[in-house]
Amino acid sequence: MLRHPDARGFGTTPLRSRAWFDNPASPDMTALYLERYLNYGLSIEELQSDRPIIGIAQTGSDLSPCNRHHLALAERVRDGIREAGGIPIEFPVHPIQETGKRPTAGLDRNLAYLSLVETLFGYPIDGVVLTIGCDKTTPACLMAAATVNIPAIALSVGPMLNGHYRGERTGSGTIVWKARQMLAAGEIDTKGFIKLVASSAPSTGFCNTMGTATTMNSLAEALGMSLPGNAAIPAPHRDRAESAWHTGRQIVEMVRADRKPSDVLTRTAFLNAIRVNSAIGGSTNAPIHLNAIARHVGVELSLADWEEHGADVPLLVNLQPAGEYLGEDYYRAGGVPAVMGELYRAGLLDGAALTVNGRTVADNVAEARIEDERVIKPFSRPLLAAAGLTVLSGNLFEAAVMKQSVISPDFRARYLSNPEDPDAFEGRVVVFDGPEDYHERIDDPALGIDEHTLLVIRGAGPIGYPGGAEVVNMRPPAALIRAGIDALPCIGDGRQSGTSGSPSILNASPEAAAGGGLALLRTGDRVRVDLRAGTVNALLSAAELDQRRAEQQANPFTGPPSQTPWHEIARNETGQFAGGAIIERAVKYQRIAQTM
Ligand code: FES
Ligand code: MG
Numbered sequence: 171m172l173r174h175p176d177a178r179g180f181g182t183t184p185l186r187s188r189a190w191f192d193n194p195a196s197p198d199m200t201a202l203y204l205e206r207y208l209n210y211g212l213s214i215e216e217l218q219s220d221r222p223i224i225g226i227a228q229t230g231s232d233l234s235p236c237n238r239h240h241l242a243l244a245e246r247v248r249d250g251i252r253e254a255g256g257i258p259i260e261f262p263v264h265p266i267q268e269t270g271k272r273p274t275a276g277l278d279r280n281l282a283y284l285s286l287v288e289t290l291f292g293y294p295i296d297g298v299v300l301t302i303g304c305d306k307t308t309p310a311c312l313m314a315a316a317t318v319n320i321p322a323i324a325l326s327v328g329p330m331l332n333g334h335y336r337g338e339r340t341g342s343g344t345i346v347w348k349a350r351q352m353l354a355a356g357e358i359d360t361k362g363f364i365k366l367v368a369s370s371a372p373s374t375g376f377c378n379t380m381g382t383a384t385t386m387n388s389l390a391e392a393l394g395m396s397l398p399g400n401a402a403i404p405a406p407h408r409d410r411a412e413s414a415w416h417t418g419r420q421i422v423e424m425v426r427a428d429r430k431p432s433d434v435l436t437r438t439a440f441l442n443a444i445r446v447n448s449a450i451g452g453s454t455n456a457p458i459h460l461n462a463i464a465r466h467v468g469v470e471l472s473l474a475d476w477e478e479h480g481a482d483v484p485l486l487v488n489l490q491p492a493g494e495y496l497g498e499d500y501y502r503a504g505g506v507p508a509v510m511g512e513l514y515r516a517g518l519l520d521g522a523a524l525t526v527n528g529r530t531v532a533d534n535v536a537e538a539r540i541e542d543e544r545v546i547k548p549f550s551r552p553l554l555a556a557a558g559l560t561v562l563s564g565n566l567f568e569a570a571v572m573k574q575s576v577i578s579p580d581f582r583a584r585y586l587s588n589p590e591d592p593d594a595f596e597g598r599v600v601v602f603d604g605p606e607d608y609h610e611r612i613d614d615p616a617l618g619i620d621e622h623t624l625l626v627i628r629g630a631g632p633i634g635y636p637g638g639a640e641v642v643n644m645r646p647p648a649a650l651i652r653a654g655i656d657a658l659p660c661i662g663d664g665r666q667s668g669t670s671g672s673p674s675i676l677n678a679s680p681e682a683a684a685g686g687g688l689a690l691l692r693t694g695d696r697v698r699v700d701l702r703a704g705t706v707n708a709l710l711s712a713a714e715l716d717q718r719r720a721e722q723q724a725n726p727f728t729g730p731p732s733q734t735p736w737h738e739i740a741r742n743e744t745g746q747f748a749g750g751a752i753i754e755r756a757v758k759y760q761r762i763a764q765t766m
Contacts, residue, residue: 185425186320186763187223190294203294207259216257222296222425224251224418226260227286229307230327233265236304236383239327239374239405243414247299247325250418256297256425258418261289268305268382273733276665277637277740279306279313279459280753283466286314291762295320297425299417302396303327303376308386309459312395313752315431316467319761321424322431323526324396325417326387328405329378329497333370340370341379341490343667347645351656354648375405378497380489381667385452386459391506392446393463394434394525398534402505404498420527427528432761435467438520441479442510442531445518448483448558449509451492451575454666454676457559462750468760473569473748477561477704484552485575486512488545492575493553495545503545504538511538512549564707565715566687566697567663567678569748577701581673584621585659586701593702596709597624597659601693604629604729605641605664613647617693621655624697628688630664631681632744632751634729636737639664643672661697661706663688665747675699675706679748682727689727690718 190203204217217223226247230240248258264282268275290298300311302324315322333340349366352358358366376383387401397417403410440460447456457476464471486509489495495503504511513519514535521532540546547553557575577586585595600617602608608627611617619625625646630639642662646655660666660674663681682689687708691697696709708715732738745754 185220185222185296186766187294187296189766191217212257222256222422223294224256224258224421224425225290225293225295225298226258227263227289227298227300227311228260229263229266229301229303229311231262231265233270234267234304234307235374236267236376237301237307237327240301240303240325243325243327243411244301246411246414247418250415250420251422254419254422256422259295263307263311266304266306266310273635274637274639275306276632276640277736279310280740280744280751281736282306282310283313284753284756286311287317287759287762290314290318290320291766297321297421299421300324301327302387302390303383305382305386305455308383308390309462312390312463313466316435316463317756317759318763319430319432319467320763321421321429322395323417323421323424324390324400325414326390326396326401326403328375328403328407328410329384329500330371330375331373331404331406332378332496332498333372335366335369339490339494339496340366341496342370342377343381344379344490345370347643347672350645351651354645354651373404373406375497379491380451380453380487381491382453382455384489384497384500385447385450385456388450388506389443389447389452389456389460392443392510393439394523394531395431397527398507398525398538399505402497402501404501407501423528424526429524429526429528432467434524434526435463435469436523437469437471439523440464440469440471441475442519442523444476444480444558445483445513446506446510448480449485449513450487451485451489451557454559454571454573457571458665458677458747458751461748462752465750465752465757466760473561473571476559476571480558481560481574482556483513483518483558484549485554485557486547486549486552488547488553492557499542499545503542504540507535507538508540508546511535512540512546516549560701560704562675562699562704562706564705565710566661566691566706566708568680570661570675570678570706572673572675572701576673578673581657594698594700595659596696596698597622599624599626599661599691599693599695599697601626601628601691602644603727604635605639608641608644612644613649615649617647619647619650619658621650621658623658625658625660626688626691626697627660627662627664628682628691629727629729630662631678631683631747633741634681634683634727635664636732636740638747638751640667642666642674642676659699661688677747679746681746683729684746687715689722690715
């Protein structure tokens with residue numbers, strides 16, 4: 171890359187955009203590059219003035235309503251960039267909308283990652299503002315920034331306002347599970363169902379519950395990749411626009427300081443984020459996404475780290491689905507800085523971790539205090555003593571996770587009440603092959619599902635159901651719900667929506683379609699779960715398992731056919747959930763902006 175030792179204000183660090191716009195070694199190409207960016211109104215003076223070109227990676231669009239408010243926020247980002255001396259260039263990111271994308275938005279995270287890597291690498295961009303929000307948009311953007319490694323800062327779109335229905339808070343995502351149960355029990359009709367569900371989403375922004383969106387936006391902040399306080403400001407709130415302006419100013423400073431993702435996304439930062447994930451009651455999608463970001467930036471991180479560093483961290487945030495409140499309450503109670511302040515003062519965070527503003531975690535949380543103890547609990551009085559993930563293994567899979575915060579007193583009483591064996595339960599399984607099979611048969615009385623049944627779903631991992639389906643949180647048959655049983659333990663190789671409070675063992679790796687043991691299970695088998703030992707085992711002899719494996723290999727489980735080119739490519743290239751479900755061959759491309 172061309173070096174500009176006398177570049178104004180940027181020390182000895184050259185701007186990579188100079189290779190396009192001011193390259194004495196290649197004046198003809200410089201002219202061509204300049205000409206195309208001049209043609210909408212930029213000037214030669216600007217483009218050759220040693221001002222950094224700042225990309226605004228725009229994830230909002232009419233197809234992505236959760237992130238749509240970024241279209242408005244980008245104006246304030248531009249103002250901040252201009253004010254600090256940069257030149258904003260906004261461009262679209264492949265759209266992802268969690269609930270609208272078929273067959274699943276999980277497929278699009280890696281696609282958005284690939285296309286953003288290509289954009290950031292191949293165009294004259296010195297630094298980038300990542301507009302994050304809806305579930306997969308956050309990891310897709312952070313993964314791409316990790317691979318390319320140009321200065322990058324995340325701007326959250328913020329949660330929606332709180333939903334209300336007949337005087338009660340209704341949370342986006344969480345209300346759907348409740349509404350489905352009410353519909354199944356005949357308490358509401360279809361019209362009432364729609365009205366109840368829609369009440370939970372009253373404004374622009376991402377889901378207002380502690381689902382995957384709030385989780386990942388909180389963790390982007392915990393990782394140090396966004397400004398302190400950024401995650402929780404509700405989308406329509408005036409503070410959100412102000413944060414956008416500060417973010418625009420900050421990215422210009424980051425380019426000046428050459429502060430890159432690899433400086434922020436260290437193993438220390440990931441371990442801090444794991445602890446924050448427990449304290450907020452974060453989504454079970456978090457380990458998939460954080461492990462993916464870590465692998466792209468070259469940091470060692472495994473599911474074992476989640477258990478070792480996160481399992482014993484208490485739950486502090488009282489948000490649905492684990493608790494009562496919603497996004498507006500989270501913000502007013504102090505948001506992520508308040509949570510991190512509690513953890514830091516309790517000695518659970520490494521305060522030395524660097525963040526995008528050039529300050530450390532310790533600096534950022536020094537003044538942070540809880541503003542409402544109903545919503546964010548002090549460390550000394552948590553909602554739950556240990557809220558992290560339990561990692562399980564056995565003869566059905568090498569690794570699966572269960573969120574400890576969903577083990578409710580009701581679940582404990584029903585399944586973990588044997589005084590001789592207080593951490594274990596076993597039951598007969600009913601096995602479904604993919605989401606369609608489950609939807610078709612769940613209410614079939616012939617399955618004999620009762621309150622002791624374990625529901626199993628397979629063919630729902632990244633290969634079996636391209637992208638991986640969010641289906642492991644299966645509702646019991648309607649008849650059982652009417653009898654008062656509103657959740658059964660579930661096991662599966664798919665994911666679960668971050669807004670579900672269901673007691674599920676999920677993300678099983680390897681999945682059935684990749685030769686995992688779930689493929690061998692049959693309805694009627696018995697499975698034993700031991701939460702203390704961290705094991706899940708089918709109670710079958712080794713000989714029986716071997717025989718079934720031989721049968722299975724003769725007739726392998728393939729899942730539904732691919733419907734688009736990307737379905738097929740993704741199935742061939744994507745690894746398992748335990749390893750972040752990334753494009754495995756992408757890992758060898760690291761810090762690629764520095765290779766130019
Ligand atoms: Fe987009 Fe929840 S569906 S944030
Ligand atoms: Mg989701």
